[in-house]
Amino acid sequence: MNFSRLSVLVGAVTAAAVSIAAFPSSAHALDFNWSFSNVTGSTSGTVTGTVNGLVEGANSGGPPAVVTVTSAPLAASAGLGTYTFSDGTFTVTGGNITFADWHGAFGSNNLFLGTNAGGGTYYPQLADTGFNIANSNPGASVSFTSAAVPFDIPGGATIPAVGGLLALGLMRKARKSLASNTRFSEPIREMVS
Known part of the structure; x- marks a missing residue:
């Protein structure tokens, strides 16, 4: 193997290693949709929303979880928004929320997301002075x-994979360039018609 081919190979391996080191994989944030319907409250309807940023295991405290109400009955439309953590926890097992006991506030609105099982304090409820869905x-x-x-590729493998493909493309281009330079020992000097 000559020096120019070796340098291309070393460059490609170095580029791949740098791309992997620059973008290490981290815990993968999990996002969930949620919903509950009124059964015992004074306002009829269903409330839906999202929980973003959870990780596998216990998620106690507020950040990084972001809880948002995305739809609610017209009477409770003041409850639409992102809620600030007050207290509670989410537990994620095998990529699913297996326990929730969470309370957040958005202005004067209160949101409670509870599985009400296994010792939970809260039941599902969105409430303010003018409405109560529970x-x-x-x-x-x-x-x-x-x-x-x-x-989605777990572990953040997208950037290293693209870096590796880029390195392979550069190696192929360099190989073609070397092959075209060594194919003819003398340049063509005249054209035959």
């Missing part, structure tokens, strides 16, 4: 579904 029946629970991003 389900305080024993065993009541907010429904969570995964909001996984399609085509």
Whole structure:
């Protein structure tokens, strides 16, 4: 193997290593959709929203979780928004929320997301002075579904993979360039017609 080919190979391996080191994989944030319907409150309807930024295991405290109400009955439309953590926790097991006992506030609105099982304090409720959407029946629970991003590559492998493909493309281009330079021992001096 001559020196120019070796230098191209070393350059490609170095580029791939730098791209992997520059973008290390981290804990993958999980996002969920949630909903609950009124059963015991004074306002009819269903409340839906999202929980973003959870990780596998116990998620106690506020950040990085972001809880948002995305739809509610017209009477409770003042409750639409992103809620600031007050207290509670989410537990994620196997990519699913298996326990929720969370309370947040948005202005004078209060949101409670509880699975009301396994020692939970809260039941599903969105409330303010003008509305109350709740389900305080024993065993009541907010429904969570995964909001996984399609085509997401776990572990942040996208950047290193693209870096590796770029390095392979550069190696191929260099190989073609070397091959075209060594194919003819003498340049063509005249054209035959």
